[in-house]
Ligand code: SF4
Ligand code: SF4
């Protein structure tokens with residue numbers, strides 16, 4: 001090989017390495033941009049004091065009328081004897097199932113999973129009030145909204161607080177930080193770290209719904225299924 005052709009070869013290799021580097025970088029960037037967010041929530045039953053501030057905040061922020069609710073904190077039977085009575089508190093709300101039966105049965109596409117966030121939501125304009133989604137939800141969290149007459153439930157404040165860049169109303173209002181919300185597809189998010197560092201459970205996983213509401217079990221009572 002002459003000096004000239006060797007020089008061409010070396011500069012060609014350099015260009016190839018540079019191009020390969022660029023290609024690797026752009027593939028990595030594409031992969032990053034393709035990674036979707038999956039919002040989830042953790043209710044820490046060991047930190048919950050049953051104050052119901054979250055329920056009140058949800059009602060106010062999302063204009064939920066009396067008589068129906070998107071979120072309930074259910075108090076258990078008392079444990080131990082007076083004066084050392086203890087309770088456990090359980091969050092009852094939409095689980096934002098990754099495999100959501102309410103979405104599968106909806107005949108109009110009104111019930112859907114938002115591709116950007118994984119949030120299960122309802123398009124009121126498409127809802128005909130047939131109630132199939134209410135019947136099929138194994139968690140019993142849906143209702144017909146008495147004012148707009150379409151199916152309704154928790155949507156992680158997608159169109160209210162989240163749209164303003166805030167945390168869901170329940171999370172914002174909790175005085176004991178019993179609620180953690182975030183992206184479980186991000187391994188460094190506070191929710192991912194919480195799930196990695198605690199014992200936690202989800203309900204009715206045997207149905208294949210893939211719920212995205214997690215609970216850190218209370219030290220009292222029994223784990224619900
Ligand atoms: S909890 Fe019920 S309403 Fe919520 S996504 Fe699952 S099936 Fe649908
Ligand atoms: S009530 Fe509305 S959201 Fe539910 S299944 Fe019927 S059309 Fe779909």
Ligand code: SF4
Nearest residue numbers: 048049051052054174
């Ligand atoms: S605001 Fe927090 S402490 Fe109070 S009931 Fe809700 S989750 Fe529990």
